[in-house]
Amino acid sequence: MNSYLAGFLLGLLIIAAxxxxxxxxGSSGGYRxxxxxxxxxxxPSYAEKNSFIAPRLQAGHSPSHTFLVYLLLGVxxxxxxxxxxxxxxxxxxxxxxxxTNKKRLYLALIGGILWGIGTQLGRGCTSGLVLSGxxxxxxxxxxxxxxxxxxxxxxxxxFKSIWIKTSKNKK
Amino acid sequence: MGPLFPxxxxxxxxxxxxxxxxxxxFGYLLEAAGFTNTRKLAGVFYGYDxxxxxxxxxxAVTALIGLFILHNMGWIDITLTFYPxxxxxxxxxxxxxxxxxxVIGGFCPGTSLSAASTGKIDALVFIGGVILGIAGFIFTYxxxxxxxxxxxxxxxxxxxxxxxxxxxxxxxxxxxxxxxSFYVFQLWQDSWQRKLSEEDKNELGL
Numbered sequence: 001m002n003s004y005l006a007g008f009l010l011g012l013l014i015i016a017a018x019x020x021x022x023x024x025x026g027s028s029g030g031y032r033x034x035x036x037x038x039x040x041x042x043x044p045s046y047a048e049k050n051s052f053i054a055p056r057l058q059a060g061h062s063p064s065h066t067f068l069v070y071l072l073l074g075v076x077x078x079x080x081x082x083x084x085x086x087x088x089x090x091x092x093x094x095x096x097x098x099x100t101n102k103k104r105l106y107l108a109l110i111g112g113i114l115w116g117i118g119t120q121l122g123r124g125c126t127s128g129l130v131l132s133g134x135x136x137x138x139x140x141x142x143x144x145x146x147x148x149x150x151x152x153x154x155x156x157x158x159f160k161s162i163w164i165k166t167s168k169n170k171k
Numbered sequence: 172m173g174p175l176f177p178x179x180x181x182x183x184x185x186x187x188x189x190x191x192x193x194x195x196x197f198g199y200l201l202e203a204a205g206f207t208n209t210r211k212l213a214g215v216f217y218g219y220d221x222x223x224x225x226x227x228x229x230x231a232v233t234a235l236i237g238l239f240i241l242h243n244m245g246w247i248d249i250t251l252t253f254y255p256x257x258x259x260x261x262x263x264x265x266x267x268x269x270x271x272x273x274v275i276g277g278f279c280p281g282t283s284l285s286a287a288s289t290g291k292i293d294a295l296v297f298i299g300g301v302i303l304g305i306a307g308f309i310f311t312y313x314x315x316x317x318x319x320x321x322x323x324x325x326x327x328x329x330x331x332x333x334x335x336x337x338x339x340x341x342x343x344x345x346x347x348x349x350x351x352s353f354y355v356f357q358l359w360q361d362s363w364q365r366k367l368s369e370e371d372k373n374e375l376g377l
Contacts, residue, residue, distance in 0.1 A: 011233020022174030074194015111276010116304015122265020147266020
């Protein structure tokens with residue numbers, strides 16, 4: 001799909017989400033609610049003492065009644081529909097050709113862990129913190145934008161060998 | 172007048188059904204835009220693929236202008252939404268950690284779910300990492316993160332007010348910035364044309 005059209009439609013979805021539910025599109029919040037519910041199920045007394053979990057339990061944040069969790073379920077279906085239509089539904093590992101599968105999976109794991117920590121510290125991810133924050137002119141969205149992409153460009157320079165074949169890692 | 176759910180104009184079941192439908196649209200667009208391809212996402216940082224900038228800033232500008240109009244027409248009251256509060260210190264530090272995670276892991280939480288749904292094994296592993304990271308954060312929260320996470324509290328801050336300019340002017344300036352970035356990133360992408368192999372171009376859909 002044309003990038004500008006995809007962006008325009010995505011923008012309309014954000015407006016719809018704010019209009020209907022009063023929430024933006026977020027991803028990390030749904031993950032968080034599932035993790036919290038799991039911890040609460042496994043170790044309820046610990047969960048009630050943990051000051052990150054406790055206020056969220058009192059607020060009645062069950063994943064089965066959470067906007068962001070249903071949003072994520074929708075994302076799974078929507079992605080599959082699009083992948084089927086474009087003929088892209090198949091098992092594979094995405095990476096630059098000069099990187100081994102094993103290395104790619106280790107890097108994906110480390111990257112994921114960093115996102116897990118960063119989203120909870122920073123209060124959201126690219127969609128919930130930045131995109132949805134920017135949509136309502138929130139300062140925190142722009143701080144997230146500058147932080148993620150600003151740091152991204154610096155780290156991309158340092159870790160260039162992950163994505164770009166250079167003379168150093170040609171062999 | 173919106174937002175509907177916070178004012179009790181629709182019940183919770185409808186809200187969750189809409190969440191699911193909006194999610195389907197969100198997932199469809201992420202996949203259709205090519206965001207399940209980790210190389211396309213990483214391309215924004217090296218300039219060989221401008222897709223992320225185009226999709227992301229077009230979405231931001233569309234939502235920004237749309238909500239600005241709806242708010243000023245009195246069709247939605249932004250103050251009744253879950254308007255994010257600003258805690259500038261943890262958000263800035265968290266964002267830098269996320270930037271590092273983006274370059275190393277090649278996804279963000281939303282795009283990884285979309286990619287994993289379409290069979291990308293690296294995205295599945297990435298999601299495993301996200302869950303581990305969140306769990307690790309929660310388990311160490313009370314003695315490691317709590318103070319930092321609550322620092323730099325500023326309340327609900329509108330960036331235009333913070334800068335001391337009118338909302339409309341800010342949106343105009345941001346739109347100009349987005350248009351300029353489309354032009355610059357397109358030039359950067361074009362400069363890669365000779366350096367990319369035909370295989371690369373096929374895979375990236377360039």
